[in-house]
Amino acid sequence: MKIKYFQYGKGLKKICFVAGIHGVENTGIQIALELMKFLKNSNLNYKAGILPLVNIEGALKETRENPVDGKDINNSFLNKKPVSLSDSEKIAQYVWDIAGEYEWIIDLHSAGFARYLPHVIIYEDRVIEDVKYFGFPFVVKRKTGKSGNRNTFLAMAAQKGKKACALELGGGQTVFIEDINYGMGKIINFLHYLNLPSGPKKEKLIKTDPDQIYLRDCRKIIKVPHQGLLFFRKRLGDEVKKGNTVAELLDTADFKLTKLNAQISGKIVYVRTKNNINSGETAFMVLAKRGGDNKGR
Ligand SMILES: [Zn+2]
Secondary structure (H helix, E strand, C coil), rough: CCCCCCEEECCCCEEEEEECCCCCHHHHHHHHHHHHHHHCCCCCCCCCEEECCHHHHHHHHCCCCECCCCEEEHHCCCCCCCCCCCHHHHHHHHHHHHHCCCEEEEECCCCEEECCEEEEEEEEEHHHHHHHHHHCCCCCCCCCCCCCCCCHHHHHHHHCCCEEEEEEEEEECCCHHHHHHHHHHHHHHHHCCCCCCCCCCCCCCCCCHHHEEECCCCEEEEEECCEEEEEEEECCCCCCCCCEEEEEEEEECCCCCEEEEECCCCEEEEEEEEEEECCCCEEEEEEEEEEECCCCC
Protein backbone atom coordinates (compact mmCIF):
# COMPACT_ATOMS: atom_id res chain seq x y z
CA MET A 1 0.00 0.00 0.00
CA LYS A 2 1.27 3.45 -0.89
CA ILE A 3 1.63 5.94 1.94
CA LYS A 4 -0.17 9.18 1.10
CA TYR A 5 1.56 12.54 1.25
CA PHE A 6 -0.19 15.89 0.86
CA GLN A 7 1.32 19.35 0.52
CA TYR A 8 -0.34 22.75 0.93
CA GLY A 9 0.74 26.35 0.28
CA LYS A 10 3.69 27.95 -1.49
CA GLY A 11 7.14 29.03 -0.38
CA LEU A 12 9.51 27.55 2.19
CA LYS A 13 8.92 24.06 3.53
CA LYS A 14 7.94 25.10 7.02
CA ILE A 15 6.09 22.34 8.85
CA CYS A 16 5.32 18.67 8.30
CA PHE A 17 2.78 16.63 10.26
CA VAL A 18 3.16 12.86 10.42
CA ALA A 19 0.48 10.59 11.92
CA GLY A 20 -0.22 6.92 12.35
CA ILE A 21 3.37 5.67 12.68
CA HIS A 22 1.80 3.45 15.34
CA GLY A 23 -1.27 1.58 14.14
CA VAL A 24 -3.66 1.91 17.09
CA GLU A 25 -3.38 5.67 17.55
CA ASN A 26 -6.48 6.94 15.83
CA THR A 27 -6.76 10.37 17.47
CA GLY A 28 -3.50 11.39 15.75
CA ILE A 29 -4.79 10.09 12.43
CA GLN A 30 -8.15 11.86 12.73
CA ILE A 31 -6.48 15.14 13.69
CA ALA A 32 -4.24 14.81 10.61
CA LEU A 33 -7.39 14.49 8.48
CA GLU A 34 -8.92 17.57 10.15
CA LEU A 35 -5.67 19.46 9.58
CA MET A 36 -5.83 18.64 5.87
CA LYS A 37 -9.24 20.37 5.68
CA PHE A 38 -7.95 23.33 7.68
CA LEU A 39 -4.77 23.81 5.62
CA LYS A 40 -6.64 23.44 2.33
CA ASN A 41 -8.85 26.38 3.28
CA SER A 42 -6.07 28.54 4.78
CA ASN A 43 -4.06 31.29 3.19
CA LEU A 44 -0.63 29.69 3.60
CA ASN A 45 2.54 31.68 3.12
CA TYR A 46 4.68 28.57 3.63
CA LYS A 47 4.49 24.97 2.56
CA ALA A 48 2.91 22.53 5.01
CA GLY A 49 3.09 18.77 4.50
CA ILE A 50 0.98 15.97 5.93
CA LEU A 51 1.52 12.21 6.01
CA PRO A 52 -1.81 11.29 7.66
CA LEU A 53 -1.32 7.53 7.98
CA VAL A 54 2.11 5.90 7.86
CA ASN A 55 1.37 2.45 9.29
CA ILE A 56 -1.61 1.53 7.11
CA GLU A 57 -1.39 -2.22 7.77
CA GLY A 58 -1.10 -1.66 11.52
CA ALA A 59 -4.14 0.65 11.53
CA LEU A 60 -6.24 -1.97 9.74
CA LYS A 61 -5.07 -4.81 11.98
CA GLU A 62 -5.00 -2.71 15.21
CA THR A 63 -1.34 -3.27 15.97
CA ARG A 64 1.15 -0.66 17.17
CA GLU A 65 3.86 -2.33 15.08
CA ASN A 66 3.95 -2.85 11.33
CA PRO A 67 2.35 -6.31 10.82
CA VAL A 68 4.46 -6.92 7.69
CA ASP A 69 7.66 -7.45 9.73
CA GLY A 70 6.44 -7.05 13.33
CA LYS A 71 8.68 -4.02 13.89
CA ASP A 72 8.00 -0.61 15.42
CA ILE A 73 8.32 1.92 12.57
CA ASN A 74 9.22 4.52 15.20
CA ASN A 75 12.32 2.48 16.00
CA SER A 76 13.36 2.04 12.37
CA PHE A 77 14.86 5.46 11.54
CA LEU A 78 18.44 4.50 10.71
CA ASN A 79 21.26 6.96 10.46
CA LYS A 80 23.51 4.47 8.70
CA LYS A 81 22.03 2.53 5.83
CA PRO A 82 22.45 -1.25 6.04
CA VAL A 83 22.74 -3.36 2.89
CA SER A 84 19.12 -4.45 3.01
CA LEU A 85 16.21 -2.69 4.68
CA SER A 86 13.22 -4.29 6.42
CA ASP A 87 9.73 -3.12 5.42
CA SER A 88 9.55 -0.86 8.50
CA GLU A 89 12.98 0.61 7.75
CA LYS A 90 11.90 1.31 4.16
CA ILE A 91 8.77 3.08 5.43
CA ALA A 92 10.83 5.10 7.95
CA GLN A 93 13.24 6.07 5.17
CA TYR A 94 10.33 7.18 2.97
CA VAL A 95 8.89 9.27 5.83
CA TRP A 96 12.26 10.83 6.59
CA ASP A 97 12.96 11.69 2.94
CA ILE A 98 9.75 13.77 2.92
CA ALA A 99 9.56 15.15 6.48
CA GLY A 100 13.31 15.81 6.76
CA GLU A 101 13.03 18.60 4.19
CA TYR A 102 10.83 20.71 6.46
CA GLU A 103 11.97 23.10 9.19
CA TRP A 104 9.51 21.66 11.73
CA ILE A 105 8.42 18.05 12.20
CA ILE A 106 5.32 17.35 14.29
CA ASP A 107 4.78 13.65 15.01
CA LEU A 108 1.16 12.95 15.99
CA HIS A 109 0.58 10.11 18.46
CA SER A 110 -2.00 9.03 21.03
CA ALA A 111 -2.35 6.24 23.54
CA GLY A 112 -3.04 2.74 22.15
CA PHE A 113 -5.73 0.78 24.03
CA ALA A 114 -5.86 3.74 26.38
CA ARG A 115 -6.34 7.51 26.51
CA TYR A 116 -3.73 10.16 27.25
CA LEU A 117 -4.31 13.63 28.61
CA PRO A 118 -3.06 15.65 25.61
CA HIS A 119 0.52 16.96 25.89
CA VAL A 120 3.81 17.58 24.09
CA ILE A 121 6.89 15.32 24.11
CA ILE A 122 10.32 16.73 23.33
CA TYR A 123 13.87 15.35 23.26
CA GLU A 124 15.76 18.63 23.24
CA ASP A 125 15.68 21.77 25.42
CA ARG A 126 16.21 24.01 22.39
CA VAL A 127 12.59 23.61 21.22
CA ILE A 128 10.96 24.48 24.59
CA GLU A 129 10.60 28.18 23.77
CA ASP A 130 8.65 27.23 20.65
CA VAL A 131 6.57 24.22 21.72
CA LYS A 132 5.12 26.01 24.73
CA TYR A 133 3.07 27.93 22.13
CA PHE A 134 0.90 24.94 21.43
CA GLY A 135 -0.57 25.82 24.81
CA PHE A 136 -0.95 22.22 25.96
CA PRO A 137 -1.25 21.89 29.77
CA PHE A 138 2.15 20.20 30.03
CA VAL A 139 5.34 19.32 28.15
CA VAL A 140 7.51 16.28 29.00
CA LYS A 141 11.11 15.85 27.93
CA ARG A 142 11.82 12.15 27.47
CA LYS A 143 15.19 10.55 28.00
CA THR A 144 15.83 9.17 24.54
CA GLY A 145 17.42 11.92 22.52
CA LYS A 146 20.51 12.85 20.64
CA SER A 147 22.68 10.64 22.85
CA GLY A 148 20.16 7.80 22.96
CA ASN A 149 20.65 4.78 20.77
CA ARG A 150 17.03 4.25 19.81
CA ASN A 151 16.24 4.92 16.19
CA THR A 152 13.13 7.01 16.71
CA PHE A 153 11.77 9.69 14.43
CA LEU A 154 12.52 12.40 17.03
CA ALA A 155 16.04 11.05 17.65
CA MET A 156 16.68 11.24 13.89
CA ALA A 157 15.33 14.80 13.80
CA ALA A 158 17.65 15.73 16.70
CA GLN A 159 20.66 14.18 14.94
CA LYS A 160 19.87 16.12 11.77
CA GLY A 161 19.32 19.41 13.59
CA LYS A 162 15.61 19.65 12.76
CA LYS A 163 13.08 21.17 15.13
CA ALA A 164 10.68 18.45 16.20
CA CYS A 165 8.22 17.31 18.82
CA ALA A 166 5.63 14.60 19.28
CA LEU A 167 2.08 15.24 20.45
CA GLU A 168 0.15 12.72 22.54
CA LEU A 169 -3.40 13.61 21.59
CA GLY A 170 -5.84 11.31 23.39
CA GLY A 171 -7.32 7.88 22.79
CA GLY A 172 -5.98 5.22 20.44
CA GLN A 173 -8.39 2.41 19.70
CA THR A 174 -11.25 4.68 20.76
CA VAL A 175 -11.39 8.30 19.61
CA PHE A 176 -13.05 10.87 21.87
CA ILE A 177 -14.45 13.71 19.76
CA GLU A 178 -13.51 16.32 22.40
CA ASP A 179 -9.85 15.29 21.98
CA ILE A 180 -10.08 16.10 18.26
CA ASN A 181 -11.45 19.60 18.84
CA TYR A 182 -9.00 20.21 21.68
CA GLY A 183 -5.93 19.02 19.76
CA MET A 184 -6.91 20.99 16.64
CA GLY A 185 -7.23 24.16 18.73
CA LYS A 186 -3.72 23.69 20.14
CA ILE A 187 -2.16 22.97 16.75
CA ILE A 188 -3.85 26.03 15.21
CA ASN A 189 -2.51 28.11 18.12
CA PHE A 190 1.00 26.88 17.26
CA LEU A 191 0.51 27.62 13.55
CA HIS A 192 -0.47 31.18 14.46
CA TYR A 193 2.66 31.44 16.60
CA LEU A 194 4.74 30.44 13.55
CA ASN A 195 2.77 32.97 11.46
CA LEU A 196 1.25 30.18 9.46
CA PRO A 197 -1.31 30.77 8.06
CA SER A 198 -0.61 34.41 7.23
CA GLY A 199 -3.04 37.10 8.24
CA PRO A 200 -3.87 38.75 11.54
CA LYS A 201 -2.51 36.92 14.55
CA LYS A 202 -4.82 35.99 17.37
CA GLU A 203 -4.83 38.68 20.04
CA LYS A 204 -3.24 36.52 22.67
CA LEU A 205 -1.51 33.19 22.15
CA ILE A 206 -1.99 30.59 24.84
CA LYS A 207 1.20 29.05 26.22
CA THR A 208 2.17 26.29 28.62
CA ASP A 209 2.85 27.39 32.20
CA PRO A 210 6.66 27.26 32.80
CA ASP A 211 5.97 25.12 35.90
CA GLN A 212 4.42 22.50 33.66
CA ILE A 213 7.47 21.97 31.47
CA TYR A 214 9.00 18.76 32.81
CA LEU A 215 12.69 18.52 31.97
CA ARG A 216 12.71 14.94 33.06
CA ASP A 217 10.04 12.32 32.63
CA CYS A 218 8.01 12.47 35.86
CA ARG A 219 5.34 9.96 34.89
CA LYS A 220 4.88 7.04 37.28
CA ILE A 221 3.67 4.07 35.23
CA ILE A 222 1.51 1.46 36.99
CA LYS A 223 1.49 -1.99 35.40
CA VAL A 224 -0.69 -4.91 36.45
CA PRO A 225 0.78 -7.95 38.29
CA HIS A 226 -1.46 -10.51 36.57
CA GLN A 227 -4.06 -10.94 33.84
CA GLY A 228 -7.59 -9.86 34.66
CA LEU A 229 -10.33 -7.30 34.21
CA LEU A 230 -9.58 -3.69 35.03
CA PHE A 231 -12.11 -1.36 36.67
CA PHE A 232 -11.39 2.32 37.26
CA ARG A 233 -12.38 4.32 40.31
CA LYS A 234 -10.80 7.59 39.16
CA ARG A 235 -10.99 9.51 35.91
CA LEU A 236 -8.39 10.73 33.46
CA GLY A 237 -7.27 14.18 34.64
CA ASP A 238 -8.14 13.56 38.31
CA GLU A 239 -5.68 14.74 40.95
CA VAL A 240 -4.70 11.87 43.26
CA LYS A 241 -2.64 11.52 46.42
CA LYS A 242 -0.04 8.82 46.98
CA GLY A 243 -1.89 5.69 48.15
CA ASN A 244 -5.26 6.60 46.59
CA THR A 245 -6.90 3.70 44.77
CA VAL A 246 -7.13 4.49 41.06
CA ALA A 247 -8.36 1.14 39.73
CA GLU A 248 -9.05 -2.44 40.77
CA LEU A 249 -7.99 -5.60 39.01
CA LEU A 250 -10.28 -8.63 39.07
CA ASP A 251 -8.63 -12.04 39.06
CA THR A 252 -11.19 -14.18 37.22
CA ALA A 253 -9.81 -17.42 38.79
CA ASP A 254 -10.44 -16.61 42.47
CA PHE A 255 -12.59 -13.49 41.96
CA LYS A 256 -10.33 -11.39 44.18
CA LEU A 257 -10.02 -7.66 43.53
CA THR A 258 -6.54 -6.15 43.81
CA LYS A 259 -6.31 -2.41 44.46
CA LEU A 260 -4.05 -0.48 42.10
CA ASN A 261 -2.92 2.62 43.98
CA ALA A 262 -1.18 5.82 42.94
CA GLN A 263 2.48 5.53 43.95
CA ILE A 264 3.02 9.28 43.80
CA SER A 265 0.76 12.31 44.22
CA GLY A 266 -0.17 14.00 40.98
CA LYS A 267 -2.50 13.97 38.04
CA ILE A 268 -3.77 10.90 36.18
CA VAL A 269 -2.52 11.46 32.63
CA TYR A 270 -3.14 8.03 31.08
CA VAL A 271 -5.85 5.43 31.62
CA ARG A 272 -6.35 2.14 29.84
CA THR A 273 -9.68 2.06 27.96
CA LYS A 274 -9.73 -1.70 27.39
CA ASN A 275 -10.94 -3.71 30.41
CA ASN A 276 -9.15 -6.98 29.81
CA ILE A 277 -5.47 -6.64 30.54
CA ASN A 278 -2.45 -8.95 30.49
CA SER A 279 0.28 -9.26 33.11
CA GLY A 280 2.80 -6.42 32.79
CA GLU A 281 0.59 -4.12 30.70
CA THR A 282 0.06 -0.50 31.78
CA ALA A 283 -3.13 0.32 33.69
CA PHE A 284 -2.53 4.04 34.27
CA MET A 285 0.09 6.78 34.65
CA VAL A 286 0.36 9.58 37.20
CA LEU A 287 2.36 12.73 36.47
CA ALA A 288 4.08 14.24 39.53
CA LYS A 289 2.08 17.20 40.73
CA ARG A 290 4.44 20.13 40.34
CA GLY A 291 6.83 20.46 37.43
CA GLY A 292 8.80 23.04 39.38
CA ASP A 293 9.83 20.42 41.94
CA ASN A 294 10.71 17.84 39.36
CA LYS A 295 12.90 19.54 36.81
CA GLY A 296 15.86 17.35 37.66
CA ARG A 297 18.16 20.36 37.83
ZN1 LIG B 1 2.71 6.31 19.22
